[in-house]
Amino acid sequence: MRLLEDQKFENERAIVRVDFNVPLNKEFQVTDITRIIAAKPTIEYILSQGGSCVLLSHLGRPEGRDPKLSLKHIVNEVSRALEAPVQFCDQTVGPEAESRALALEAGHVLLMENLRYAKEETYGDEAFAEQLARLGTVYVNDAFGTAHRAHSSTTIIAKFFPKKKCFGLLLAKEVNAINKVMKDGESPIVAILGGAKVSSKITIIESLLEKVDHLIIGGGMVYTFTKALGGSVGNSICEPDLCEIALNLLAKAKAIGVEIHLPFDVIAGDDFSNDSNQKVFEANNIPDGWEGMDAGPQSCEKFHKLIINCKTILWNGPLGVFEFSNFAKGTISIGESIGEATKSGAYSLVGGGDSVAAVKQLGIAPKMSYISTGGGAMLESLEGKKLPGISALTN
Numbered sequence: 001m002r003l004l005e006d007q008k009f010e011n012e013r014a015i016v017r018v019d020f021n022v023p024l025n026k027e028f029q030v031t032d033i034t035r036i037i038a039a040k041p042t043i044e045y046i047l048s049q050g051g052s053c054v055l056l057s058h059l060g061r062p063e064g065r066d067p068k069l070s071l072k073h074i075v076n077e078v079s080r081a082l083e084a085p086v087q088f089c090d091q092t093v094g095p096e097a098e099s100r101a102l103a104l105e106a107g108h109v110l111l112m113e114n115l116r117y118a119k120e121e122t123y124g125d126e127a128f129a130e131q132l133a134r135l136g137t138v139y140v141n142d143a144f145g146t147a148h149r150a151h152s153s154t155t156i157i158a159k160f161f162p163k164k165k166c167f168g169l170l171l172a173k174e175v176n177a178i179n180k181v182m183k184d185g186e187s188p189i190v191a192i193l194g195g196a197k198v199s200s201k202i203t204i205i206e207s208l209l210e211k212v213d214h215l216i217i218g219g220g221m222v223y224t225f226t227k228a229l230g231g232s233v234g235n236s237i238c239e240p241d242l243c244e245i246a247l248n249l250l251a252k253a254k255a256i257g258v259e260i261h262l263p264f265d266v267i268a269g270d271d272f273s274n275d276s277n278q279k280v281f282e283a284n285n286i287p288d289g290w291e292g293m294d295a296g297p298q299s300c301e302k303f304h305k306l307i308i309n310c311k312t313i314l315w316n317g318p319l320g321v322f323e324f325s326n327f328a329k330g331t332i333s334i335g336e337s338i339g340e341a342t343k344s345g346a347y348s349l350v351g352g353g354d355s356v357a358a359v360k361q362l363g364i365a366p367k368m369s370y371i372s373t374g375g376g377a378m379l380e381s382l383e384g385k386k387l388p389g390i391s392a393l394t395n
């Protein structure tokens with residue numbers, strides 16, 4: 001892994017692929033600057049070493065040059081976060097973009113217009129990547145959020161910098177966090193998988209079974225497993241066509257000595273709303289008219305005892321419909337258990353899909369060792385896939 005510290009930046013113009021895909025409100029103000037702050041250490045490091053930065057990012061999924069998705073809306077916010085002036089170029093490639101980049105002095109920052117204004121970017125077009133490459137003399141990728149995409153700016157561009165490409169600090173941190181669990185995790189290792197559907201997690205479960213000692217299954221996924229085992233799931237979310245796969249996963253886990261833990265009890269509602277009536281049922285005995293929406297108290301206690309004895313913890317997906325405050329108890333409880341284990345020295349990684357939103361909303365984020373910034377990229381890493389953006393830097 002070629003790190004930022006391994007690259008010389010003095011008098012170099014670094015093309016830094018960042019993930020500034022930030023949320024904007026109706027007035028085009030940035031409503032969450034987490035991703036900008038996350039890229040700050042890399043940019044500051046390059047500037048401190050006597051280099052300059054040409055920042056590349058996408059914003060949303062524009063069809064052509066949609067002015068609502070111009071990166072000009074975020075320039076002031078980036079400048080405020082970096083506590084330094086940031087120039088903006090309303091082109092991404094081409095003669096004007098190149099002359100603006102060329103004129104950039106050491107210690108200065110230039111943000112280019114939205115990469116995805118050009119459809120070539122997401123096609124991974126090589127000619128477009130070559131045009132992007134002309135903007136600088138060194139390539140740094142710090143965009144973990146798009147590392148699973150073989151786009152021009154995240155992957156293809158790297159081939160134009162065979163000796164001058166490296167990981168940004170954030171990207172390196174993300175890769176290290178994943179390796180700490182998936183490669184070098186200290187036993188006992190527990191993975192906690194929640195979320196809505198088994199269908200979106202099958203490959204993750206298969207991949208994790210090879211790595212962990214325990215797998216806790218929560219959220220809406222539970223009911224496909226309990227139905228497969230002959231239970232009644234009432235109106236709970238369930239994918240009956242996946243029951244056979246669920247049984248196969250249970251059998252595979254047993255064969256290789258991984259313990260799968262399903263909740264014993266669940267909190268069900270008589271309607272999919274925050275104010276529905278609530279009742280606790282055994283997870284495999286939910287009557288019609290009720291749907292399982294959260295982990296039950298006995299399950300949370302059992303999971304707690306397991307989690308606090310683990311040394312490595314991976315968490316993806318809420319244990320219930322956490323968006324409804326009355327069904328967030330299971331997710332909060334798991335977060336508290338992970339927090340306690342982390343305090344006692346365990347390593348805990350949270351990420352992928354909705355998990356980050358859940359831990360932030362429920363106030364448990366500070367108790368985790370590391371929270372991944374990449375939704376899809378994190379999920380693909382958990383599936384055991386090689387991310388093209390990472391391979392392009394290491395090849």
Ligand code: AMP
Pocket residue numbers: 194195196197200218219220221237292293294316317318319320321322323353354355
């Ligand atoms: P995912 O993106 O797969 O991690 O799924 C996250 C979503 O799963 C959240 O929006 C939760 O509300 C939802 N979820 C968790 N538990 C349940 C459940 N028991 N029934 C329905 N949806 C659930």
